[in-house]
Amino acid sequence: MSGERDVLVVAKVVGSEGFPVERPSVVGVDRATGALVRLTPFPWKGSDSDPPIPKWGWIHAPTRGAEYDPRPESVEPAGEIALTAYVDAKEGWRLRWPFVRPHVRASLEEVQQLARDGLASIGLVRAAPDTDVLQLPLRLRFRCDDAACSTYHELPVLDQELHVLAQATRERYGAEWATRFRQAWGAPLYQKYDVHVIVSTYAQAITKPYVAGLFHPPRASEDAHQHAHHVEHRREHRGVEREA
Helix, strand or coil: CCEEEEEEEEEEECCECCCCCECCEEEEEECCCCCEEEECCCCEECCEECCCCCCCEEEEEEEEECCCCCCCCEEEECCCCEEEEECCCHHHHCCCHHHHHHHEECCHHHHHHHHHCCCCCEEEEEECCCCEEECCCCEEEECECCCCCCCCEEEEECEHHHHHHHHHHHHHHHHHHHHHHHHHHCHHHHHHECCEEEEEECCCCCCCEEEEEEECCEHHHCCHHHHHHHHHHHHHHHHHHHHC
């Protein structure tokens, strides 16, 4: 688990102090393997990481095994972290899709089962359009966009971006902040964009999930033929994973 890594940052996670505890982290894609990786605990100062890094930025970081974190993706930063490049959102997030597509799961339940089996503790789940964001504390209420899932899930949000935006909205709009925040990050977002929830489970409760971040490209990013091909690829990928 030790060594130099180039990681594409897809989510920044704030810590939580109540049980289960979660330490601040960065979730990203390892350039060498294409696998998801969690850098934890990530240096944090105030409301952002130290040094501040953008989502979709490439970082170079020395790492070592995460001694107190049993999750398979977790490693610990072990030296200076440098921002080296950035992946742009142009053309319907065309440049970003290839990094996350292999990690899209059919449902939250699938992520939890992989965590139970010790195979993975992070995955992306497409959210149905009637998803909404709730406040105090921040929570996301959603259904998985999967025919087999009829349950609404309500998960705590540890996504650093949403926490910062909620604070900024409170400061700007006062008593109206909740309405304004939901207009931007509630149901309208999920109706307009192809939103996937980046779900992680806690180190202290391996099947208990939370929202680590959002992946929200335009809905028109893929035509029907491309989407069918990618769904089939995802099924094959999951089959290989289970056989392993």
